Amino acid sequence: MFDNATKQQVLSSALRLRLASSALTRDFYDRLFDRAPELRAMFPADMSAQSDKLFDMVLVLVQSLDHLQMLVAEIEALGVRHHEYGVTEEQYALVSEVLLDTLEHHVADWSEVDRKAWALLLGYVCDLMITGARDHASSAA
């Protein structure tokens, strides 16, 4: 699915992470709401419960690089739930960009090669989430 160079780059940058995931998650949401304050209302007032959900998912993806096809149904279902949260297709690009910027600030020696590898992985996941939501909407219609 991904070539070895991409997989190696994602794994090696995950190992170069400087922060605990909860601090990373907090920084991610700070950046996201800074860029797009209108998204704040979609999330619970108390973000502590939100804590690590998104980054836990990202770490699952990192651990599953060799068998992502086993997660296709799970990722599509995540996309259906996001549609129900009110997430639009356009918001995926913004969230991916903020995620990449967050990683850039917390991974030691981050380079354009890391960014490219993560962009491929996130692009794959977002496409599957969007497909899941579209298929669900068309089967419900």
Ligand code: HEM
């Ligand atoms: C890379 C793509 C994304 C991943 C992997 C991801 C992952 C997750 C996960 C694992 C959850 C926990 C709840 C659940 O499993 O249903 C969640 C919740 C949520 N996500 Fe995402 N997400 C992504 C993109 C987005 C985008 C583009 C938005 C748009 C703003 C968004 C907004 C939300 C909201 C509003 C919740 C529910 C918060 C709550 O009520 O607790 N996510 N996300």
